[in-house]
Amino acid sequence: MKLVSRFVCLAVLASCALCQQSGVVPRSQKAAIDGIVTKDPSGEAMKKVLVELIAENQKQGGDYTATTGPDGAFRIENILPGRYRLFAERIGFLDIDKHHGRSEGRVVTLRPGEEVKDLQIRLQAAAVLRGRVTDEDGDPLAGAEVSALRQTFAAGHKHWEQVASERTNDLGEYRIANLPAGSVFVSVNPPPDFKNLIESAGAPGERKSSAPDNGQATAYQTTYYPGTADRSQAMPIQLHAGDEFPANFSLTPGPSLSIRGQVVNLPPRTSATIMLQSRDFWLVTSGTEVHKDGTFVIRDVSPGSYLVLASVEGSSVPMIARQDLEVGSSNVDGLRLSPQPGATVRGRLRLESAGKRFDADQVYLVLQPVDGQDDEVAIPGANFSNLAHVAAGGEFVWRDVPPGNYYVQIVGNGSGVNEDWFLKTVLSGTREVSESGVAVSGGTVLLDLVASANGAVVDGVVVDSKDQPVANAVVVAVPESRLRGRVDQYRQTVSDQNGHFTLRGIRGGTYTLFVWDSVDGQAYFNPEFLKSYEGQGKALQLSEAERKTVQLTVIAVGDEQ
Structure with missing residues (x-):
């Protein structure tokens, strides 16, 4: 996360x-x-x-x-x-x-x-981006979305983050304010093509081609500064404090890519909706309705990595299908989606408290995909939430869980309560699945969880090369190699004005403590990022309920690696 x-x-x-x-x-x-x-x-x-x-x-x-x-x-x-x-x-x-x-x-x-x-x-x-978006004839394009983007890490995966965005006005003008100094990319998403939307919504036999005489359908494409539809050719803009940087765009129609497919095994008297979500941006880019025969077309798709989701409406139980998809330079045809009912995952959380109080009102359980890729997926019409509240008696339930492999994480609500607790065991039937994950493929999955208040504690001080305390340094306890794909096994905090820090609720095991004076997002979840700092961390073996005090030397940004 x-x-x-x-x-x-x-x-x-x-x-x-x-x-x-x-x-x-x-x-x-x-x-x-x-x-x-x-x-x-x-x-x-x-x-x-x-x-x-x-x-x-x-x-x-x-x-x-x-x-x-x-x-x-x-x-x-x-x-x-x-x-x-x-x-x-x-x-x-x-x-x-x-x-x-x-x-x-x-x-x-x-x-x-x-x-x-x-x-x-x-x-x-703060810096400002401003400019104008026009079409190939120089006429203003109203309603285009202009976004300031940056590359960062989330859950260890590199992705594009939208810093801010604005839509163009009737003159095609935009102004994005309150931007930090630094490197940003700028993209323009064209306004909706209502002609194509109307054509896509018709019955299969009623669809009309919007292609020109040469037979090739065209549409305005997502365009990146300084004016390319190829994101790999995008150039960053270096913003300085107080800048008013002008960035104008002229959008021209280009070959329009489409995704064609069919939703199969739909129950009688139901319909389905298709949603296309970018894996690069974790944003919903487009969607469409499904025709009565189950076929669908998603038009004006840009090259990239996507998740295609089909959500069934009108069924007695929620049904969902999902498919990873890479779109290159050509259309995608023959995609088949077969929605399946979601599962129910329920169980009970038991406590090993050793006299410590557990506040159930301040804790949640999180069902996290093992691959860490679907954190930001929002499925319209589905009732699934990966957060489950723990009742006073320890009962919990997730409903309509899509098929997949998950692990369970215990989290507070951000208030600092229950920070000493960690999830000790996860039983699915009689099998311990803390490390392998919970396999979900429909039906009902029963879990028996044990949480312990006997998490290890590491405290200490962060210093620089001159043994002076360092404030606001990022301190991370990184688990051993086989567990580095599990974000719930990490612990992270920030040092205070005196360089002091405390990490709580650590499961017993082998860890390496790293401390940076600055880090880009959640880059420390990325194995390649960590590899570049091998030898600069402090190895630590922790037992349950153990407390250790250490002094850590900060890794300064720009240090030789």
């Missing part, structure tokens, strides 16, 4: 604000922070900046705000002790880290009665 974005982090943590303990903390035990917000790179003090302090554990801490004065200074008092994330916001500016990249917030740990002074926050002027 990919890392929680700042927006999601704030939303999840704020949703737990009412969960704070009712116990009164004496004023003398409350903490305080102060600091200054400046503009990068000039160092000019910035006023009217909203500073937010958000507790990672909403059961122990709270949420606080302050606004900077004319001198850029801020102060927050009467803070409950705990571990917090510190953010700063002002329209037109972005909070940045020490490498001038967009910050995900600074980690601050506050002890009872502590006063942390002179915190430094830097804001950088």
